[in-house]
Amino acid sequence: MLKTRITELFGIKHPVIQGGMQWVGYAELVSAVSNAGALGILTALTQPTPEDLTKEIERTREMTDQPFGVNLTILPTITPPPYEEYAQAIVGAGVKIVETAGRSPAPFMDLFKAYDVKVIHKCTSVRHALKAQSVGVSAITIDGFECAGHPGEDDIPSLVLLPQAAEALEIPVAGCGGFSDAKSLVAALALGGEAIVMGTRFMATKEAGIHQNVKDIMTEADERSTNLMFRTMHNTARVFKNSISDQVVEIESTGTAKFEDVKDLVAGQRGRVVFEKGDMEHGIWSAGISVARVKDIPTCDEMVSRLVSDAEDIIDGRLQKLKA
Ligand code: NAD
Numbered sequence: 001m002l003k004t005r006i007t008e009l010f011g012i013k014h015p016v017i018q019g020g021m022q023w024v025g026y027a028e029l030v031s032a033v034s035n036a037g038a039l040g041i042l043t044a045l046t047q048p049t050p051e052d053l054t055k056e057i058e059r060t061r062e063m064t065d066q067p068f069g070v071n072l073t074i075l076p077t078i079t080p081p082p083y084e085e086y087a088q089a090i091v092g093a094g095v096k097i098v099e100t101a102g103r104s105p106a107p108f109m110d111l112f113k114a115y116d117v118k119v120i121h122k123c124t125s126v127r128h129a130l131k132a133q134s135v136g137v138s139a140i141t142i143d144g145f146e147c148a149g150h151p152g153e154d155d156i157p158s159l160v161l162l163p164q165a166a167e168a169l170e171i172p173v174a175g176c177g178g179f180s181d182a183k184s185l186v187a188a189l190a191l192g193g194e195a196i197v198m199g200t201r202f203m204a205t206k207e208a209g210i211h212q213n214v215k216d217i218m219t220e221a222d223e224r225s226t227n228l229m230f231r232t233m234h235n236t237a238r239v240f241k242n243s244i245s246d247q248v249v250e251i252e253s254t255g256t257a258k259f260e261d262v263k264d265l266v267a268g269q270r271g272r273v274v275f276e277k278g279d280m281e282h283g284i285w286s287a288g289i290s291v292a293r294v295k296d297i298p299t300c301d302e303m304v305s306r307l308v309s310d311a312e313d314i315i316d317g318r319l320q321k322l323k324a
Contacts, residue, residue: 002185002308004194005172009118009138010097011067013037014308015195016185017174018202019122019141020071020099021148021286022046023272024210027056029300031063032207036304040068041099045081050089057093069097069120072108075150076235078267083108091115099141102150104128106135122176122197124152126161126168133171140169141197144177148199148226148288150237151177159191166192180290182310186319189311200288206299211278214285215297223292229266229284233259240287242280244270 004015016038018030025043033040042060047053053070060068070090074083087108090098098112101122105112112119113136121132122141129140142165144158145151156164162175175188176197188196203210204218217240227245230237232252239245248262264270270283298306 002189002311004189006139006174006195009172010039010069012039014304015174015189016304016307017041017099017120017141017195017197019176019197019199020044020073020101021199021203022073022268023275023285024199024203024208025071026209027059027063029202029205029208030068031060032205032300033202033304034064034066034068036299036301037066037308038300038304039097040064040066041097042068042070044070044072044086044090045077050082050085053086053089054093057090057095067097068095069099070095071099071101073101075102078263087111091117100132100137101141104131104135105137106131109135109137120174124150124161125154125156126165129165129169129173133169137171139172139174139194140165141174141176144175146238146289147177148238148286150235151228153234153236158188162188162191162193177288178290180293182307182314184290184293185307185311186314198290199286200290201294201303202300203287204294204297205303206297210275213278213280214275217280218287218291218294219296221287221291221294223289225291226287226289229262232257237284238286238288239284240291242284244281245284248284 014037018033018040020041020043030040030042099120105121119137120139121137124143144161145155158177166173172194174195174197175193179196180201204215225241226238227241229248251257271285273282274285
Protein backbone atom coordinates (compact mmCIF):
# COMPACT_ATOMS: atom_id res chain seq x y z
CA MET A 1 0.00 0.00 0.00
CA LEU A 2 1.31 3.42 -0.94
CA LYS A 3 -0.20 5.85 1.55
CA THR A 4 0.05 9.62 1.03
CA ARG A 5 -1.79 12.76 2.11
CA ILE A 6 -3.78 12.49 -1.12
CA THR A 7 -4.93 8.91 -0.52
CA GLU A 8 -5.99 10.04 2.97
CA LEU A 9 -7.67 13.23 1.75
CA PHE A 10 -9.88 11.48 -0.79
CA GLY A 11 -10.27 8.13 0.99
CA ILE A 12 -8.76 6.17 -1.91
CA LYS A 13 -6.61 3.05 -1.83
CA HIS A 14 -3.93 4.06 -4.34
CA PRO A 15 -2.23 7.41 -5.13
CA VAL A 16 -3.65 7.41 -8.64
CA ILE A 17 -6.21 9.82 -10.09
CA GLN A 18 -7.93 9.70 -13.47
CA GLY A 19 -7.95 13.30 -14.68
CA GLY A 20 -10.99 14.92 -16.30
CA MET A 21 -11.17 14.23 -20.03
CA GLN A 22 -13.58 15.87 -22.41
CA TRP A 23 -15.73 13.23 -24.26
CA VAL A 24 -14.07 10.41 -22.29
CA GLY A 25 -14.98 10.91 -18.62
CA TYR A 26 -18.28 9.00 -18.53
CA ALA A 27 -19.76 6.90 -15.71
CA GLU A 28 -18.46 3.54 -17.00
CA LEU A 29 -14.80 4.62 -16.95
CA VAL A 30 -15.08 6.66 -13.76
CA SER A 31 -16.73 3.87 -11.77
CA ALA A 32 -14.20 1.32 -13.08
CA VAL A 33 -11.32 3.56 -11.97
CA SER A 34 -12.84 4.11 -8.52
CA ASN A 35 -13.63 0.41 -8.14
CA ALA A 36 -9.94 -0.24 -8.91
CA GLY A 37 -8.99 1.82 -5.84
CA ALA A 38 -7.95 4.97 -7.73
CA LEU A 39 -10.00 8.18 -8.03
CA GLY A 40 -12.32 8.39 -11.04
CA ILE A 41 -13.36 11.82 -12.27
CA LEU A 42 -16.41 12.62 -14.40
CA THR A 43 -16.10 15.49 -16.87
CA ALA A 44 -18.86 18.05 -16.30
CA LEU A 45 -18.76 19.66 -19.74
CA THR A 46 -19.00 16.30 -21.52
CA GLN A 47 -22.63 16.34 -20.40
CA PRO A 48 -24.75 18.59 -22.63
CA THR A 49 -26.62 20.20 -19.72
CA PRO A 50 -26.28 20.46 -15.91
CA GLU A 51 -29.35 18.17 -15.64
CA ASP A 52 -27.53 15.52 -17.68
CA LEU A 53 -24.55 15.86 -15.35
CA THR A 54 -26.83 15.13 -12.38
CA LYS A 55 -28.03 11.97 -14.15
CA GLU A 56 -24.45 10.94 -14.98
CA ILE A 57 -23.48 11.34 -11.31
CA GLU A 58 -26.42 9.11 -10.36
CA ARG A 59 -25.39 6.56 -13.00
CA THR A 60 -21.85 6.52 -11.59
CA ARG A 61 -23.19 5.94 -8.08
CA GLU A 62 -25.13 2.94 -9.35
CA MET A 63 -21.82 1.41 -10.51
CA THR A 64 -19.53 2.24 -7.58
CA ASP A 65 -19.72 2.92 -3.87
CA GLN A 66 -16.16 4.26 -3.89
CA PRO A 67 -15.20 7.97 -3.92
CA PHE A 68 -15.24 9.76 -7.28
CA GLY A 69 -15.10 13.39 -8.35
CA VAL A 70 -16.24 15.76 -11.09
CA ASN A 71 -13.99 17.95 -13.27
CA LEU A 72 -15.03 21.52 -14.02
CA THR A 73 -12.78 23.09 -16.67
CA ILE A 74 -13.01 26.79 -17.49
CA LEU A 75 -11.12 27.53 -20.70
CA PRO A 76 -11.98 29.29 -23.97
CA THR A 77 -14.88 27.47 -25.64
CA ILE A 78 -16.76 27.94 -28.90
CA THR A 79 -20.06 28.00 -26.99
CA PRO A 80 -19.53 29.11 -23.38
CA PRO A 81 -21.35 26.71 -21.03
CA PRO A 82 -23.26 27.84 -17.89
CA TYR A 83 -20.41 27.07 -15.46
CA GLU A 84 -22.32 28.28 -12.41
CA GLU A 85 -25.20 25.89 -13.17
CA TYR A 86 -22.79 22.99 -13.63
CA ALA A 87 -21.22 23.85 -10.24
CA GLN A 88 -24.70 23.89 -8.66
CA ALA A 89 -25.46 20.50 -10.22
CA ILE A 90 -22.27 19.07 -8.70
CA VAL A 91 -22.99 20.23 -5.16
CA GLY A 92 -26.70 19.51 -5.52
CA ALA A 93 -25.91 15.88 -6.35
CA GLY A 94 -23.82 15.59 -3.20
CA VAL A 95 -20.44 15.15 -4.91
CA LYS A 96 -17.65 15.84 -2.40
CA ILE A 97 -14.60 15.97 -4.69
CA VAL A 98 -14.16 18.48 -7.52
CA GLU A 99 -11.25 18.91 -9.91
CA THR A 100 -11.15 22.50 -11.16
CA ALA A 101 -8.99 23.47 -14.12
CA GLY A 102 -8.33 26.21 -16.63
CA ARG A 103 -8.90 29.25 -14.48
CA SER A 104 -8.71 30.19 -10.79
CA PRO A 105 -11.35 28.30 -8.77
CA ALA A 106 -11.83 31.41 -6.57
CA PRO A 107 -15.35 32.29 -7.86
CA PHE A 108 -16.61 28.81 -6.90
CA MET A 109 -14.85 28.32 -3.56
CA ASP A 110 -17.63 29.74 -1.35
CA LEU A 111 -20.12 27.37 -2.93
CA PHE A 112 -17.81 24.35 -2.69
CA LYS A 113 -16.86 25.13 0.92
CA ALA A 114 -20.53 25.52 1.88
CA TYR A 115 -21.10 21.95 0.69
CA ASP A 116 -17.88 20.50 2.19
CA VAL A 117 -16.44 19.78 -1.22
CA LYS A 118 -12.72 19.06 -1.41
CA VAL A 119 -11.22 20.83 -4.39
CA ILE A 120 -8.16 19.63 -6.25
CA HIS A 121 -7.12 22.39 -8.61
CA LYS A 122 -5.24 21.54 -11.78
CA CYS A 123 -2.83 24.19 -13.02
CA THR A 124 0.34 24.53 -15.02
CA SER A 125 2.49 26.86 -12.90
CA VAL A 126 3.67 27.22 -9.32
CA ARG A 127 2.32 30.78 -9.14
CA HIS A 128 -1.18 29.63 -10.04
CA ALA A 129 -0.89 26.76 -7.57
CA LEU A 130 0.04 29.18 -4.77
CA LYS A 131 -2.95 31.35 -5.68
CA ALA A 132 -5.27 28.33 -5.57
CA GLN A 133 -3.84 27.31 -2.19
CA SER A 134 -4.52 30.81 -0.89
CA VAL A 135 -8.20 30.56 -1.83
CA GLY A 136 -8.59 27.29 0.04
CA VAL A 137 -8.25 24.32 -2.30
CA SER A 138 -7.28 21.05 -0.62
CA ALA A 139 -4.72 19.81 -3.15
CA ILE A 140 -3.07 20.72 -6.43
CA THR A 141 -2.50 18.82 -9.63
CA ILE A 142 0.50 20.32 -11.32
CA ASP A 143 0.40 19.82 -15.06
CA GLY A 144 3.79 19.41 -16.72
CA PHE A 145 4.48 20.25 -20.36
CA GLU A 146 4.08 16.58 -21.30
CA CYS A 147 0.35 16.63 -20.48
CA ALA A 148 -2.59 16.20 -22.82
CA GLY A 149 -4.86 19.13 -23.45
CA HIS A 150 -3.69 22.51 -22.19
CA PRO A 151 -0.14 22.58 -20.74
CA GLY A 152 -0.06 26.39 -20.37
CA GLU A 153 2.57 28.60 -21.92
CA ASP A 154 5.63 28.10 -19.68
CA ASP A 155 6.70 24.75 -21.16
CA ILE A 156 8.10 23.33 -17.90
CA PRO A 157 8.21 19.52 -17.83
CA SER A 158 7.09 17.52 -14.79
CA LEU A 159 10.69 16.66 -13.81
CA VAL A 160 11.20 20.29 -12.73
CA LEU A 161 7.64 21.53 -12.23
CA LEU A 162 6.51 18.85 -9.77
CA PRO A 163 9.35 19.28 -7.22
CA GLN A 164 9.11 23.07 -7.58
CA ALA A 165 5.41 22.91 -6.73
CA ALA A 166 5.80 20.32 -3.96
CA GLU A 167 8.45 22.46 -2.24
CA ALA A 168 6.52 25.71 -2.62
CA LEU A 169 3.14 24.46 -1.39
CA GLU A 170 1.86 23.32 1.97
CA ILE A 171 -1.05 21.32 0.56
CA PRO A 172 -0.34 18.02 -1.22
CA VAL A 173 0.51 17.94 -4.91
CA ALA A 174 -0.27 15.36 -7.57
CA GLY A 175 1.92 15.16 -10.66
CA CYS A 176 0.29 15.17 -14.07
CA GLY A 177 1.85 15.03 -17.52
CA GLY A 178 4.05 12.11 -18.57
CA PHE A 179 2.81 9.71 -15.89
CA SER A 180 1.57 6.36 -17.10
CA ASP A 181 3.19 3.44 -15.30
CA ALA A 182 4.97 2.15 -12.20
CA LYS A 183 8.27 3.80 -13.09
CA SER A 184 6.70 7.22 -13.43
CA LEU A 185 4.61 6.74 -10.26
CA VAL A 186 7.78 6.02 -8.27
CA ALA A 187 9.45 9.02 -9.92
CA ALA A 188 6.51 11.27 -8.96
CA LEU A 189 6.71 10.11 -5.34
CA ALA A 190 10.48 10.74 -5.34
CA LEU A 191 9.90 14.23 -6.73
CA GLY A 192 7.65 15.15 -3.82
CA GLY A 193 4.32 14.27 -5.46
CA GLU A 194 1.67 12.46 -3.44
CA ALA A 195 -0.23 10.98 -6.38
CA ILE A 196 -0.19 10.85 -10.15
CA VAL A 197 -2.98 12.04 -12.40
CA MET A 198 -3.33 10.11 -15.65
CA GLY A 199 -5.64 10.76 -18.55
CA THR A 200 -4.04 9.30 -21.66
CA ARG A 201 -3.24 5.98 -19.97
CA PHE A 202 -6.85 5.60 -18.81
CA MET A 203 -8.12 6.17 -22.37
CA ALA A 204 -6.45 2.91 -23.40
CA THR A 205 -8.46 0.75 -21.04
CA LYS A 206 -11.31 -1.63 -21.72
CA GLU A 207 -13.85 0.52 -19.87
CA ALA A 208 -13.06 3.82 -21.63
CA GLY A 209 -16.11 4.49 -23.82
CA ILE A 210 -14.15 5.47 -26.93
CA HIS A 211 -13.80 3.63 -30.22
CA GLN A 212 -11.40 0.70 -30.40
CA ASN A 213 -9.50 2.41 -33.27
CA VAL A 214 -8.45 5.18 -30.88
CA LYS A 215 -7.17 2.69 -28.32
CA ASP A 216 -5.36 0.67 -30.99
CA ILE A 217 -3.59 3.69 -32.47
CA MET A 218 -2.43 4.66 -28.99
CA THR A 219 -0.62 1.34 -28.59
CA GLU A 220 1.28 2.07 -31.84
CA ALA A 221 2.25 5.65 -30.92
CA ASP A 222 5.68 6.88 -29.91
CA GLU A 223 7.08 9.97 -28.17
CA ARG A 224 6.64 12.08 -31.33
CA SER A 225 2.95 11.30 -31.77
CA THR A 226 1.52 14.57 -30.43
CA ASN A 227 1.20 18.09 -31.85
CA LEU A 228 1.11 21.39 -29.99
CA MET A 229 -1.49 23.72 -31.43
CA PHE A 230 -2.94 27.13 -30.40
CA ARG A 231 0.61 28.20 -29.51
CA THR A 232 0.06 31.49 -31.31
CA MET A 233 -3.25 32.05 -29.48
CA HIS A 234 -1.89 31.57 -25.94
CA ASN A 235 -4.18 28.59 -25.46
CA THR A 236 -1.65 25.85 -26.26
CA ALA A 237 -3.19 22.39 -26.56
CA ARG A 238 -1.37 19.08 -26.90
CA VAL A 239 -3.33 16.75 -29.17
CA PHE A 240 -2.67 13.55 -31.09
CA LYS A 241 -0.73 14.06 -34.32
CA ASN A 242 -3.00 13.46 -37.30
CA SER A 243 -3.81 15.22 -40.58
CA ILE A 244 -6.17 17.68 -38.85
CA SER A 245 -3.77 18.79 -36.12
CA ASP A 246 -0.98 18.97 -38.74
CA GLN A 247 -3.19 21.36 -40.74
CA VAL A 248 -3.85 23.54 -37.70
CA VAL A 249 -0.12 23.77 -36.94
CA GLU A 250 0.57 24.68 -40.55
CA ILE A 251 -2.11 27.40 -40.62
CA GLU A 252 -0.70 28.82 -37.38
CA SER A 253 2.85 28.80 -38.79
CA THR A 254 1.95 31.79 -40.96
CA GLY A 255 2.06 33.79 -37.70
CA THR A 256 -1.09 35.73 -38.55
CA ALA A 257 -3.76 33.07 -37.99
CA LYS A 258 -6.84 33.90 -35.95
CA PHE A 259 -9.01 31.39 -34.07
CA GLU A 260 -11.65 31.76 -36.79
CA ASP A 261 -9.15 30.34 -39.32
CA VAL A 262 -8.93 27.02 -37.45
CA LYS A 263 -12.28 26.93 -35.65
CA ASP A 264 -13.91 24.42 -38.00
CA LEU A 265 -10.94 22.07 -37.76
CA VAL A 266 -10.57 22.11 -33.97
CA ALA A 267 -14.19 22.01 -32.78
CA GLY A 268 -14.65 19.57 -29.94
CA GLN A 269 -17.75 18.24 -31.69
CA ARG A 270 -15.50 16.97 -34.51
CA GLY A 271 -13.10 15.37 -32.04
CA ARG A 272 -16.08 13.66 -30.50
CA VAL A 273 -16.72 11.88 -33.81
CA VAL A 274 -13.18 10.43 -33.64
CA PHE A 275 -14.05 8.89 -30.28
CA GLU A 276 -17.51 7.69 -31.30
CA LYS A 277 -16.96 6.47 -34.87
CA GLY A 278 -13.24 5.71 -34.82
CA ASP A 279 -12.56 7.91 -37.88
CA MET A 280 -9.06 8.91 -36.84
CA GLU A 281 -8.75 11.80 -39.30
CA HIS A 282 -12.09 13.45 -38.49
CA GLY A 283 -10.94 15.92 -35.84
CA ILE A 284 -8.53 16.65 -33.04
CA TRP A 285 -8.32 14.70 -29.81
CA SER A 286 -6.15 15.28 -26.75
CA ALA A 287 -3.24 12.99 -25.92
CA GLY A 288 -0.15 13.46 -23.76
CA ILE A 289 3.40 12.45 -24.61
CA SER A 290 2.87 9.47 -22.32
CA VAL A 291 0.92 7.94 -25.20
CA ALA A 292 4.35 6.56 -26.16
CA ARG A 293 4.21 4.41 -23.03
CA VAL A 294 0.81 2.85 -23.78
CA LYS A 295 1.51 -0.71 -24.86
CA ASP A 296 -1.71 -2.52 -24.11
CA ILE A 297 -5.42 -2.13 -23.37
CA PRO A 298 -6.11 -3.68 -19.95
CA THR A 299 -9.10 -3.23 -17.67
CA CYS A 300 -8.76 -0.36 -15.20
CA ASP A 301 -8.45 -2.86 -12.39
CA GLU A 302 -5.64 -4.77 -14.14
CA MET A 303 -3.83 -1.56 -14.99
CA VAL A 304 -4.04 0.06 -11.55
CA SER A 305 -3.18 -3.16 -9.68
CA ARG A 306 -0.18 -3.78 -11.93
CA LEU A 307 0.96 -0.17 -11.65
CA VAL A 308 0.88 -0.16 -7.86
CA SER A 309 2.42 -3.60 -7.35
CA ASP A 310 5.19 -2.88 -9.90
CA ALA A 311 5.85 0.45 -8.16
CA GLU A 312 6.25 -1.37 -4.84
CA ASP A 313 8.62 -3.84 -6.53
CA ILE A 314 10.74 -0.97 -7.88
CA ILE A 315 10.93 0.65 -4.44
CA ASP A 316 11.68 -2.59 -2.58
CA GLY A 317 13.80 -4.13 -5.33
CA ARG A 318 15.79 -2.06 -7.74
CA LEU A 319 16.04 1.07 -5.59
CA GLN A 320 16.96 -0.88 -2.46
CA LYS A 321 19.69 -2.71 -4.37
CA LEU A 322 21.11 0.57 -5.66
CA LYS A 323 21.41 1.71 -2.06
CA ALA A 324 23.34 -1.40 -1.09
P1 NAD B 1 -14.61 23.70 -28.09
O1 NAD B 1 -15.22 22.89 -29.21
O2 NAD B 1 -15.41 24.82 -27.54
O3 NAD B 1 -13.21 24.31 -28.58
C1 NAD B 1 -12.25 23.48 -29.23
C2 NAD B 1 -10.86 23.95 -28.83
O4 NAD B 1 -10.71 25.32 -29.25
C3 NAD B 1 -10.61 23.91 -27.31
O5 NAD B 1 -9.30 23.47 -27.09
C4 NAD B 1 -10.78 25.37 -26.91
O6 NAD B 1 -10.00 25.70 -25.76
C5 NAD B 1 -10.29 26.10 -28.13
N1 NAD B 1 -10.90 27.44 -28.28
C6 NAD B 1 -12.23 27.72 -28.29
N2 NAD B 1 -12.42 29.04 -28.47
C7 NAD B 1 -11.17 29.60 -28.57
C8 NAD B 1 -10.68 30.91 -28.75
N3 NAD B 1 -11.51 31.95 -28.91
N4 NAD B 1 -9.33 31.10 -28.80
C9 NAD B 1 -8.48 30.08 -28.67
N5 NAD B 1 -8.87 28.80 -28.50
C10 NAD B 1 -10.20 28.56 -28.44
O7 NAD B 1 -14.14 22.79 -26.88
P2 NAD B 1 -14.60 21.32 -26.41
O8 NAD B 1 -13.75 20.31 -27.10
O9 NAD B 1 -16.08 21.20 -26.45
O10 NAD B 1 -14.11 21.30 -24.88
C11 NAD B 1 -14.81 22.04 -23.86
C12 NAD B 1 -13.78 22.65 -22.94
O11 NAD B 1 -12.94 21.65 -22.37
C13 NAD B 1 -12.85 23.61 -23.67
O12 NAD B 1 -12.65 24.72 -22.84
C14 NAD B 1 -11.60 22.83 -23.86
O13 NAD B 1 -10.45 23.65 -23.94
C15 NAD B 1 -11.58 21.98 -22.61
N6 NAD B 1 -10.76 20.81 -22.81
C16 NAD B 1 -9.70 20.66 -21.99
C17 NAD B 1 -8.87 19.59 -22.16
C18 NAD B 1 -7.69 19.45 -21.25
O14 NAD B 1 -7.15 20.41 -20.76
N7 NAD B 1 -7.24 18.27 -20.98
C19 NAD B 1 -9.10 18.65 -23.14
C20 NAD B 1 -10.19 18.84 -23.99
C21 NAD B 1 -11.01 19.94 -23.80
